[in-house]
Amino acid sequence: MANVIVTGGAGYIGAHACKALKAAGYTPVAFDNLSTGWRDAVRFGPLHEGDLLDRASIDAAFATYQPIAVMHFAALSLVGESMKDPGKYWRENVTGAANLADAAVAAGCLNFVFSSTCATYGDQDGVVLDEETEQLPINAYGSSKRAIEQLLADFEAAHGLRSVIFRYFNVAGCDPDAEVGEQHVPETHLIPLMLDAIAGKRDALTIFGTDYATPDGTCIRDYVHVSDLVDAHVKGLEWLKADKGSRVFCLGSGDGFSVREVVDASGTVTNRAVPVIEGQRRPGDAAALVSGSRRAAEELGWTPQRSDIATMIADAWRWHQSEPYER
Ligand code: UFG
DSSP, rough: OOOOEEETTSSSHHHHHHHHHTTTTTTTEEEEEESSOOOGGOOOOOOOEOOTOOHHHHHHHHHHHHEEEEEEOOOOOOOOHHHOOOOHIIIIIIHHHHHHHHHHHHOOEEEEEEEGGGGGSOTTTTTTTHHHHHHHOSHHHHHHHHHHHHHHHHHHHHOEEEEEEEEEEEEEEEOOOOOOOOOOOOOOHHHHHHHHHHTSSSSSSEESSSSSSSSSSSSOOOEEEEHHHHHHHHHHHHHHHHTTTOOOEEOOSSSEEEEEHHHHHHHHTTTTTEEEEEEEOOTTTTTTEBBOHHIIIIIIOOOOOSSSSSHHHHHHHHTOOOOOOOO
């Protein structure tokens, strides 16, 4: 079975990608420094402990596994933190990606699948976002991801590295089998925080801002199920193997939900009350981010199966009630 290096393979999306790769007949090699990931989440192939700021550890992984492709998930991804400490984001995300791309080229591995984000678009009021929309990030997290997209274009021009870049909207839900799931320390994401509040593990969910220019005043996001998202990655890998060239794809469901709508849906799915507090806006948050892209559907043949809001919450709730990972 062909090997694929999955950076961040011990993290939330990376672990789901490893499951999907294994199901598609590949051996996923999780490359992870376990700073935020979980040893326990590496269930579908080997773990290679290494760090993207340590070039020798990346070279060692390429030499050991001779991968046909890289899927690059490892990154810092907290918008708020990136506003306070941009240097950390440029160092770890951009320098880390440069080291990885250099190592891939040196090893002759020229297929690169990259996790980018709709945070590269910034706050463009009323604009339906697709691959042609100008990227105007408003936080250092988004800037660092846009820089990596540019880096990959430069590597293609210089070295022939081919990339499929996925710009994610809000990834949610968990593996329906609950083999892997979403577990962050600290947790910052809306749905797991809400499930914690529902389960009594925290007092309440704070809604960050109720005065946005949206119908109910709370931020609107486009939520996409992690299992659908990683299926697109497998299709992206097949795209590169078929020599179809570098391409950017947005991955979202195309439907926007406000924070209040997600709160209401969680109450319905779990059949429990959701304790909420109305709080201040969180710096760096755009009012609305919704994908209008059809490209992944039309060109990759990607059809999300579980990305309706009730299924995403139900899958996350099942995982939430199972055994947590241990390090
Ligand atoms: N929110 C709250 N209360 C909370 C947490 C979140 O009201 O306690 C709100 C946020 O303000 C936002 C929405 O819920 O409007 C979703 O917030 P998340 O933190 O779950 O997700 P983000 O939209 O901030 O960020 C996520 C990923 C990023 C990615 C981004 C793209 O974490 O990596 O989506 O929008 F870039």
